[in-house]
Amino acid sequence: MVLYENNKEKYDSIPKEKFVQVQKDQEIHDVDFKTKPIGFFMDVWLRFVKNKASVIAAVIIFILSIFAIAGPSMSDYRYDEQHPELVNMPPKIPAIAKMNLGIFDGAYLLENRQYDNLSDPEKYPEGCVLEILNPRLVNGQRIVDVYVDYYKYMGLEDEDCYWLGSDYLGRDIWTRLWRGTRVSLLIAVISVCCNVFIGVIYGSISGYYGGKVDMVMMRITEIISAFPRIVVVTLFIMVAGTGMFSIIMSLVIKDWVDTARMVRAQFYRFKGREYVLAARTLGVPDMLLIFRHILPNSIGPIITSSMIAIPSAIFSESFLAYIGLGLQAPEPSLGVMLSRGQKVLLYFPSQLVFPAIVISLLMISFNLFGNGLRDAFDPTLRGAE
Amino acid sequence: MDKKEKILEIKDLCMDFQSGRKEKVRALNHVTLDIYKGENFGLVGESGCGKTTLGRTVIRLYNPTSGEILFNGKSISGKLTKSDRDYITSNLAMIFQDPISSLNPRMTVEEIISEGLKIRGMKDPAQCREVVNNLLNRVGLLPEHATRYPHEFSGGQRQRIGIARALAVKPSFIIADEPVSALDVSIQAQVINLLMDIKKEMDLTILFIAHNLAVVKYFSDRIGVMYFGTLVELADADELYDHPLHPYTKSLLSAIPLPDPLREKDKQRLYYDPAVHDYSTHQPRLQEVRPGHFVYASDPEVEQYRKELEQGK
Ligand SMILES: Nc1ncnc2c1ncn2[C@@H]1O[C@H](COP(=O)(O)OP(=O)(O)O)[C@@H](O)[C@H]1O
Numbered sequence: 001m002v003l004y005e006n007n008k009e010k011y012d013s014i015p016k017e018k019f020v021q022v023q024k025d026q027e028i029h030d031v032d033f034k035t036k037p038i039g040f041f042m043d044v045w046l047r048f049v050k051n052k053a054s055v056i057a058a059v060i061i062f063i064l065s066i067f068a069i070a071g072p073s074m075s076d077y078r079y080d081e082q083h084p085e086l087v088n089m090p091p092k093i094p095a096i097a098k099m100n101l102g103i104f105d106g107a108y109l110l111e112n113r114q115y116d117n118l119s120d121p122e123k124y125p126e127g128c129v130l131e132i133l134n135p136r137l138v139n140g141q142r143i144v145d146v147y148v149d150y151y152k153y154m155g156l157e158d159e160d161c162y163w164l165g166s167d168y169l170g171r172d173i174w175t176r177l178w179r180g181t182r183v184s185l186l187i188a189v190i191s192v193c194c195n196v197f198i199g200v201i202y203g204s205i206s207g208y209y210g211g212k213v214d215m216v217m218m219r220i221t222e223i224i225s226a227f228p229r230i231v232v233v234t235l236f237i238m239v240a241g242t243g244m245f246s247i248i249m250s251l252v253i254k255d256w257v258d259t260a261r262m263v264r265a266q267f268y269r270f271k272g273r274e275y276v277l278a279a280r281t282l283g284v285p286d287m288l289l290i291f292r293h294i295l296p297n298s299i300g301p302i303i304t305s306s307m308i309a310i311p312s313a314i315f316s317e318s319f320l321a322y323i324g325l326g327l328q329a330p331e332p333s334l335g336v337m338l339s340r341g342q343k344v345l346l347y348f349p350s351q352l353v354f355p356a357i358v359i360s361l362l363m364i365s366f367n368l369f370g371n372g373l374r375d376a377f378d379p380t381l382r383g384a385e
Numbered sequence: 386m387d388k389k390e391k392i393l394e395i396k397d398l399c400m401d402f403q404s405g406r407k408e409k410v411r412a413l414n415h416v417t418l419d420i421y422k423g424e425n426f427g428l429v430g431e432s433g434c435g436k437t438t439l440g441r442t443v444i445r446l447y448n449p450t451s452g453e454i455l456f457n458g459k460s461i462s463g464k465l466t467k468s469d470r471d472y473i474t475s476n477l478a479m480i481f482q483d484p485i486s487s488l489n490p491r492m493t494v495e496e497i498i499s500e501g502l503k504i505r506g507m508k509d510p511a512q513c514r515e516v517v518n519n520l521l522n523r524v525g526l527l528p529e530h531a532t533r534y535p536h537e538f539s540g541g542q543r544q545r546i547g548i549a550r551a552l553a554v555k556p557s558f559i560i561a562d563e564p565v566s567a568l569d570v571s572i573q574a575q576v577i578n579l580l581m582d583i584k585k586e587m588d589l590t591i592l593f594i595a596h597n598l599a600v601v602k603y604f605s606d607r608i609g610v611m612y613f614g615t616l617v618e619l620a621d622a623d624e625l626y627d628h629p630l631h632p633y634t635k636s637l638l639s640a641i642p643l644p645d646p647l648r649e650k651d652k653q654r655l656y657y658d659p660a661v662h663d664y665s666t667h668q669p670r671l672q673e674v675r676p677g678h679f680v681y682a683s684d685p686e687v688e689q690y691r692k693e694l695e696q697g698k
Pocket residue numbers: 402403404410411412430431432433434435436437438439
């Protein structure tokens with residue numbers, strides 16, 4: 001070495017003991033971590049709660065689910081109880097009606113009434129008149145339009161109120177709305193669970209084994225997804241009849257394909273990872289590789305996509321109801337109620353508005369919740385904050 | 386230690402990858418080499434030359450296209466029965482290159498290290514725990530780290546966890562695929578020293594893969610140089626350093642930075658141009674130029690190399 005040769009005396013004068021080889025026999029001992037171990041789901045949770053919109057969405061979903069479970073038994077009416085004398089009643093909740101806010105007061109507009117009759121307790125029971133509009137003279141008669149509390153007008157007690165009104169058969173909309181929400185949620189959740197179950201198994205096998213197996217399995221999914229949905233659904237309902245089972249099946253029959261493809265993509269993403277190879281060199285059998293090494297790492301996208309599949313299943317169910325392939329009466333669902341409500345939209349808008357609000361809330365909330373989950377699961381965000 | 390006892394024999398190994406419908410990429414081209422028991426075999430070559438493929442084919446993550454692999458005289462290259470696979474998995478282990486993706490992010494350190502044990506039927510959690518703790522201590526980690534997830538560790542620590550995982554099954558042969566390439570230079574020596582200590586302690590044979598000679602230079606007994614799927618030179622470490630023959634080896638050697646600035650300044654960087662070979666009349670093959678020193682060359686080239694060696698003396 002030139003540098004050494006040119007400065008030989010200088011270097012040689014340094015005693016040998018002064019040279020220590022760096023890191024040669026040095027023991028490596030790391031310090032213990034001070035922090036608590038943070039598991040995967042804890043990590044996801046911490047990131048999820050940072051996203052306010054999806055937390056609110058989760059709360060809304062929770063509240064709606066509570067109502068879907070308990071709502072029907074809160075009212076005294078049953079969902080299939082008909083009252084031919086009380087059809088298309090307006091909504092009235094006595095506690096809110098007392099506040100004079102102009103909502104939930106059972107108000108109903110009676111047009112062209114004789115003003116003189118309003119004071120007749122036979123015709124207009126005590127306290128039923130809420131507001132008098134458009135006083136005018138027609139042929140010497142004093143004519144008015146009048147808002148009445150329809151329940152008092154019919155001589156009903158406060159306890160007998162329909163909180164959200166009644167439908168064309170005098171059935172309680174409150175009870176039917178929550179029972180319908182329950183049915184819609186059940187249909188959506190069960191069909192999505194079936195999708196995930198079939199899709200995960202199918203996609204795992206296809207993605208893990210790859211090659212010819214994958215080729216054949218993917219061609220099959222392409223054939224299935226090439227059939228127009230509406231035809232498949234109609235045929236299925238024709239064969240299996242209407243009812244919850246056939247609606248769920250008709251949703252599953254095509255939708256699992258999407259889950260399967262997504263899972264397959266995840267397998268392609270993870271199966272070449274070095275930790276999977278490492279497990280293979282240790283002799284870990286295929287099933288454990290799939291279920292312990294690959295699937296847990298794709299759990300994020302699977303959960304996220306199934307959360308986003310729920311609102312679209314709810315929507316598909318409504319769509320089926322809308323085109324007349326919904327549940328058998330008297331069983332309500334959000335779709336059934338929407339399609340009934342739509343027919344009387346101009347006269348009794350409340351019959352459409354309530355189920356519309358619930359389905360909108362459900363769909364927005366599930367979408368926001370799903371997005372929040374996706375962000376929380378996304379490993380690229382790990383440690384970014 | 387009997388230096389001539391072969392633990393691994395690779396004969397004429399070829400490995401093709403499908404790329405596209407018909408085309409194939411030949412990642413290994415008639416590779417032949419022996420690895421002796423207890424030695425430290427360094428395999429070098431630039432990125433993409435097939436080093437990883439060789440390692441993974443030996444441990445049978447890939448199915449070789451042709452050729453034979455013998456481990457302790459037993460063939461492990463054909464179709465594998467369950468017991469063949471058990472034989473391979475309990476004798477060979479691999480240390481991976483990427484400290485990030487080589488550990489399952491969803492498993493704790495204990496689960497990662499003990500997986501191989503559990504596969505081999507160690508059911509008692511207390512016993513597993515003890516083995517894991519010993520291994521953690523051995524690689525310089527603490528038993529307290531067992532409950533942690535990989536993302537909490539640094540690159541060097543993760544590589545050491547990978548080493549512990551490989552050691553758990555008590556293999557006799559370890560394939561270390563660029564175990565330090567992704568690490569900070571200051572950590573590299575630490576991990577290599579650890580590996581070498583363990584090798585001595587457990588009487589292991591190591592196939593150490595690296596992409597430059599600088600890393601393998603210090604601790605390899607023999608070194609193989611690969612170029613585009615072909616083994617171009619194979620010799621004892623000192624022999625290879627003092628008398629490199631193949632132009633590609635020379636270019637690799639010239640790329641090693643010298644710890645002496647004056648000499649580094651004057652150093653001539655050599656570049657390898659495959660066009661210097663004229664293989665139109667004589668086909669090249671791996672030939673022994675002098676005992677233990679193999680070069681991939683044609684007959685006229687071998688003559689020339691022999692002359693070069695004579696003059697070098
Ligand atoms: N699984 C694979 N499929 C197709 N081609 C591959 C695969 N693995 C490696 N190759 C190809 O084989 C060659 C050698 O790659 P590799 O063994 O990873 O090189 P190295 O480890 O020396 O950098 C490269 O050209 C690479 O593109």
